[in-house]
Amino acid sequence: MDELLELGNIKKGKKIPKFEVKLFGKLDNGKIKLIESEIERMSNFLEVQKLEVEIHC
């Protein structure tokens, strides 16, 4: 329920959504770029102009 409420706030454009990815090992840059693209694609429904993505290996 908290998650749903949070998405509701984002839709109003008041917060920058932040996605944190923890990888189990190292990946090449091409695959990391694809993961970032997938997050952006997945985030389209949030209707925000900006989001933050942190990827940790």
Place this chain on the structure above:
Amino acid sequence: MPNLDLESISPEEAKRKLLMWYLSSYGPASIQDFAYWTGFTVKEAKHVFSSLNDAVLRVRIDGLKGEFWIFERDLKFLEKKSPSYLSIHLLPPFDPLIMGHKEKTRILDPIHKRMVFLPLTDVAATVLINGRIVGTWKYKKGEENSEI
């Protein structure tokens, strides 16, 4: 559910249909996988599997022990799929793909199991490359005063 007619199907037929639907979604799968997913005992699951017809094939999977069942049409589809195809998916917590089989090594290296299957029966959101889990992801709250 006053209009639900529980007598319209026998328990045996209901279990058989459940298995067919399960294999349509999760095949190839083993008897143990079906027992894990349904909560049936392995003995009960084995009994349901004995009702399968010729549309379902018994197969083995490289790197995994035991036998698995899959619909013939699904096997043909998998055989046509190019192994060089790169796919990336971000799945939500408790995604059915992660929860559908008892045997997790097909999707996850055992040394990372505790990073996906968390304490208190929580299951993380996952990153998959070519069907295998390579990491987890989560959505974090934005800064309280940040404006977009």
